[in-house]
Amino acid sequence: MIEPMQTWQQALSDLITDPRELAEFLQLDPRLDPIGERTLGQFPLKTPRAFAARMEKGNWQDPLLRQVWPSHVEQLAAPGFVADPLRERNYNPRSGLLHKYQGRVLLIAAPHCAIHCRYCFRREFDYRENSPSREQWRKAFEHIGSDASIEEVILSGGDPLALADAQLRWLIESLAQIPHIRTLRIHTRLPVVIPERVTDGLLDILASSGRQVVMVLHCNHAREIDHAVATALARLGGAGAILLNQSVLLKGVNDDAETLSALSKRLFAENVLPYYLHFPDQVVGTHHFAVTLERAEAIVRAMQAALPGYLVPRLVREDPGAAAKTRLA
Ligand code: SF4
Numbered sequence: 240m241i242e243p244m245q246t247w248q249q250a251l252s253d254l255i256t257d258p259r260e261l262a263e264f265l266q267l268d269p270r271l272d273p274i275g276e277r278t279l280g281q282f283p284l285k286t287p288r289a290f291a292a293r294m295e296k297g298n299w300q301d302p303l304l305r306q307v308w309p310s311h312v313e314q315l316a317a318p319g320f321v322a323d324p325l326r327e328r329n330y331n332p333r334s335g336l337l338h339k340y341q342g343r344v345l346l347i348a349a350p351h352c353a354i355h356c357r358y359c360f361r362r363e364f365d366y367r368e369n370s371p372s373r374e375q376w377r378k379a380f381e382h383i384g385s386d387a388s389i390e391e392v393i394l395s396g397g398d399p400l401a402l403a404d405a406q407l408r409w410l411i412e413s414l415a416q417i418p419h420i421r422t423l424r425i426h427t428r429l430p431v432v433i434p435e436r437v438t439d440g441l442l443d444i445l446a447s448s449g450r451q452v453v454m455v456l457h458c459n460h461a462r463e464i465d466h467a468v469a470t471a472l473a474r475l476g477g478a479g480a481i482l483l484n485q486s487v488l489l490k491g492v493n494d495d496a497e498t499l500s501a502l503s504k505r506l507f508a509e510n511v512l513p514y515y516l517h518f519p520d521q522v523v524g525t526h527h528f529a530v531t532l533e534r535a536e537a538i539v540r541a542m543q544a545a546l547p548g549y550l551v552p553r554l555v556r557e558d559p560g561a562a563a564k565t566r567l568a
Contacts, residue, residue, distance in 0.1 A: 265294055353428065434468045452481070487528075
């Protein structure tokens with residue numbers, strides 16, 4: 240039976256949160272990759288049904304499944320993998336605000352996401368300390384307003400598009416009142432995992448900001464982009480947003496040049512430019528996604544040999560305290 244299409248709010252409140260349900264849907268036996276119950280308790284499963292529908296049934300190695308499966312291997316000790324590898328706590332002058340780089344600040348606009356990516360570098364982030372009240376938000380806006388060198392505000396999270404339209408509109412309208420803000424950059428995975436989020440209301444919020452809007456999508460594999468995602472991306476681009484993509488280089492998901500080249504071509508077909516390829520951060524519970532620097536550089540070299548430059552994302556790493564991301568290849 241064909242299910243009636245859900246609104247994005249319905250899809251967001253109807254996520255798969257039980258790994259056993261996900262395994263059953265994919266016709267997999269969870270005993271073959273046992274669930275890490277302890278890490279699941281700290282960082283629960285969240286998978287939109289539309290995203291699960293893009294996974295291949297009966298395939299434990301499906302690259303979309305690997306990104307969300309709360310495997311027991313997360314619980315194995317891994318020296319060097321820590322809770323806050325980027326030491327973001329050092330750059331958190333106000334609740335909800337990170338000021339790491341010159342000329343731009345990052346707002347933790349939403350304390351939650353539509354999907355839980357097991358490799359997430361903020362999986363241990365203290366969102367309770369970074370869920371500002373309106374009064375605290377006003378103080379963050381004052382911080383931005385008092386520093387004319389800040390020309391760009393990055394809305395991150397969590398996922399800023401997980402906010403209800405009324406809250407998102409208030410945030411964006413408040414920022415648009417600061418004259419030296421030229422660009423609003425939105426880092427989001429929602430148009431990829433719940434494409435219904437790209438509503439007329441969202442397009443209106445973006446258009447009425449009066450600022451240049453850059454949307455940095457987060458997509459790691461070409462199979463994440465189906466017809467509904469392509470339609471959502473076309474609507475965003477048609478509304479004037481500049482579309483870029485960032486991926487994380489993940490062992491077992493996309494750690495070869497063919498897979499990443501296919502992703503770049505798929506993104507470009509939807510008018511999205513590949514922007515960053517992140518060398519994975521050493522976050523506790525994510526060591527099974529780690530790729531060596533030599534392998535990462537070899538992958539990028541192979542992409543450079545096979546693709547035009549604009550389809551090769553910049554391989555970068557975040558080093559705590561550095562003035563910008565570190566370019567690796
Ligand atoms: S959507 Fe982004 S912030 Fe949320 S869990 Fe995934 S990687 Fe982390």
